[in-house]
Amino acid sequence: MPAVSHLQSAPAAYPDEIGVEVSNVTKSFGGDTSRVTVLNGVSLTIKKGEFVSLIGPSGCGKSTLLKLVAGLSEANGGSVSINGKSVREAAKDKAIGLVPQSPALLPWRTILDNVSLPISINPGANAGRKLRDPKEILQSFGLGHALDRYPAQLSGGMQQRAAIARAFVFDPEILLMDEPFSALDEMNRDQQRMGLLDFWQSNRKSVLFVTHSVPEAIILSDRIVLMASHPGRIAEIIDVDLPRPRNEALYASDAFRDLEGYVRSALRKVMEAARV
Amino acid sequence: MSDTVATAPRRNASGFTMARIVFDWGPPALTFVIVAVLWQLVAINNPYVLPTLDAIGNSLASDPGMYWANLLVTCQEVVIGAGAGIICGFLLAVAMSELPIVEKAVMPLIVVIMVTPVVAIAPALVVAFGFGMLPKYIVTGLVVFFPMLVNSLAGLRDVDQKALDVFKTLHASRWEIFRDLRLPGCMPFVFAGLRIAMPLAVVGAAVAEFVAAGQQAGLGSLVTIAAAQANLPVTWASIALLCLLGVLLVSLLALLRKRILWWSDEDVIGR
Ligand SMILES: Nc1ncnc2c1ncn2[C@@H]1O[C@H](COP(=O)(O)OP(=O)(O)O)[C@@H](O)[C@H]1O
Ligand SMILES: [Mg+2]
Numbered sequence: 001m002p003a004v005s006h007l008q009s010a011p012a013a014y015p016d017e018i019g020v021e022v023s024n025v026t027k028s029f030g031g032d033t034s035r036v037t038v039l040n041g042v043s044l045t046i047k048k049g050e051f052v053s054l055i056g057p058s059g060c061g062k063s064t065l066l067k068l069v070a071g072l073s074e075a076n077g078g079s080v081s082i083n084g085k086s087v088r089e090a091a092k093d094k095a096i097g098l099v100p101q102s103p104a105l106l107p108w109r110t111i112l113d114n115v116s117l118p119i120s121i122n123p124g125a126n127a128g129r130k131l132r133d134p135k136e137i138l139q140s141f142g143l144g145h146a147l148d149r150y151p152a153q154l155s156g157g158m159q160q161r162a163a164i165a166r167a168f169v170f171d172p173e174i175l176l177m178d179e180p181f182s183a184l185d186e187m188n189r190d191q192q193r194m195g196l197l198d199f200w201q202s203n204r205k206s207v208l209f210v211t212h213s214v215p216e217a218i219i220l221s222d223r224i225v226l227m228a229s230h231p232g233r234i235a236e237i238i239d240v241d242l243p244r245p246r247n248e249a250l251y252a253s254d255a256f257r258d259l260e261g262y263v264r265s266a267l268r269k270v271m272e273a274a275r276v
Numbered sequence: 277m278s279d280t281v282a283t284a285p286r287r288n289a290s291g292f293t294m295a296r297i298v299f300d301w302g303p304p305a306l307t308f309v310i311v312a313v314l315w316q317l318v319a320i321n322n323p324y325v326l327p328t329l330d331a332i333g334n335s336l337a338s339d340p341g342m343y344w345a346n347l348l349v350t351c352q353e354v355v356i357g358a359g360a361g362i363i364c365g366f367l368l369a370v371a372m373s374e375l376p377i378v379e380k381a382v383m384p385l386i387v388v389i390m391v392t393p394v395v396a397i398a399p400a401l402v403v404a405f406g407f408g409m410l411p412k413y414i415v416t417g418l419v420v421f422f423p424m425l426v427n428s429l430a431g432l433r434d435v436d437q438k439a440l441d442v443f444k445t446l447h448a449s450r451w452e453i454f455r456d457l458r459l460p461g462c463m464p465f466v467f468a469g470l471r472i473a474m475p476l477a478v479v480g481a482a483v484a485e486f487v488a489a490g491q492q493a494g495l496g497s498l499v500t501i502a503a504a505q506a507n508l509p510v511t512w513a514s515i516a517l518l519c520l521l522g523v524l525l526v527s528l529l530a531l532l533r534k535r536i537l538w539w540s541d542e543d544v545i546g547r
Contacts, residue, residue: 071445094446098445108539118446121447
């Protein structure tokens with residue numbers, strides 16, 4: 001049984017080591033007659049400890065791309081690797097933490113037991129990793145008082161936080177999040193994204209984060225990948241050169257506003273191009 | 277914190293007052309009283325149609341041992357027959373959900389058996405297996421088998437896809453997915469199946485006894501024998517006991533459900 005480590009500040013980003021490599025990936029759905037290409041020639045790398053957001057019109061293939069990286073579906077062409085290994089190998093090593101769009105907690109388990117789940121599943125892959133103490137991770141997500149509660153007894157925001165804690169608890173090398181805050185109201189969203197920002201800044205992992213909120217993408221990310229649709233492809237990759245650690249104060253800065261304006265207009269161009 | 281815990285179920289003081297009790301129990305009690313009065317009116321004016329309630333009560337009181345013995349036989353059929361049917365139905369559902377080939381191979385046969393009236397099978401089983409308990413177990417088992425199979429299968433298939441995605445990214449084994457996701461997740465459906473199966477189990481046992489009446493005891497046999505002799509009080513006392521057995525089973529099930537399935541009842545957990 002590997003020792004459960006205490007929460008500790010993780011090393012800063014390892015500047016140049018590649019975490020995730022997506023190269024020239026193609027994905028299509030449907031039969032021979034009604035085949036639809038959803039992703040066409042998508043290439044993307046995420047460095048270790050880098051936070052990358054995916055943004056783009058709805059239906060452009062963001063979730064599809066995330067599922068390919070998660071190993072939940074197979075590409076028709078191209079390849080995906082995680083730390084130089086196939087997605088399958090990475091999953092065997094429990095290298096992937098997934099935060100789905102809905103919290104997807106098990107209603108019959110307490111919050112603590114939900115967050116402990118990834119430790120008990122596929123226990124062979126626990127050897128030699130720094131498992132976190134589920135109680136401590138819940139405390140650091142502000143859920144210390146709710147350990148013995150059941151998901152239905154918590155608000156949507158708290159459930160989503162528990163789902164994020166569940167993804168961090170087994171110390172995966174890459175986290176995949178598909179619009180984790182989209183079901184929350186605006187006040188709650190902001191609180192949750194700040195919580196994630198704080199936690200991630202002291203526990204840096206590679207993250208691929210799907211969102212449809214421009215401010216959310218900017219405040220969290222190192223890079224923003226802007227996707228276009230029909231077929232889904234990368235239109236532009238935007239560097240977010242804002243200093244870290246970041247906090248709410250950043251929203252008010254000129255640099256943030258300038259970047260927000262830029263990303264919004266880039267997004268608008270992509271949407272207009274799709275309409276023609 | 278702004279997003280504090282949703283309010284717990286409120287048990288306000290008035291929940292246990294007299295007014296509350298009257299409000300909850302009054303209307304159904306009134307219905308029963310009205311039905312009882314109507315029954316008595318019919319029974320007194322038509323002695324060959326219905327026995328009076330007091331005649332039924334007297335019959336029960338005059339020979340409790342006989343009723344008890346017959347009730348036990350029917351209970352035994354329900355417990356063993358329905359128990360086996362429930363377990364088999366659930367296990368086959370597990371096999372079908374885990375191995376599609378099993379479903380493909382077995383489902384057509386299941387459908388054929390399902391549309392065959394059990395009432396018609398019962399005499400054939402008696403011929404085949406004699407007047408002992410076995411044909412009664414089989415008939416009782418058969419009637420509960422299908423609702424269990426169909427509901428359990430629906431439950432095992434109705435997994436939360438997003439939760440399944442989480443399990444898959446962890447490279448969970450099929451056994452882990454079954455143990456931690458499908459099995460607990462299918463319980464609401466299993467209980468829905470049981471809710472249908474329990475009253476049916478009593479029907480199955482009674483039907484089997486009709487067919488094999490006279491040989492082995494049982495409330496169903498008692499009904500046929502007494503009816504043939506136009507002994508209305510015994511007939512209706514037996515029917516009342518069958519009904520009581522059904523109510524008891526359904527109530528036990530509701531208790532069990534509350535213990536096991538509290539998490540799926542939103543009014544219990546208080547959202
Ligand atoms: N399993 C599937 N079968 C067929 N089409 C699909 C499937 N999954 C996604 N699609 C299609 O692929 C496109 C992209 O979907 P998705 O990745 O969910 O978009 P996004 O997450 O960017 O909103 C959509 O047009 C959707 O209808
Ligand atoms: Mg999506």
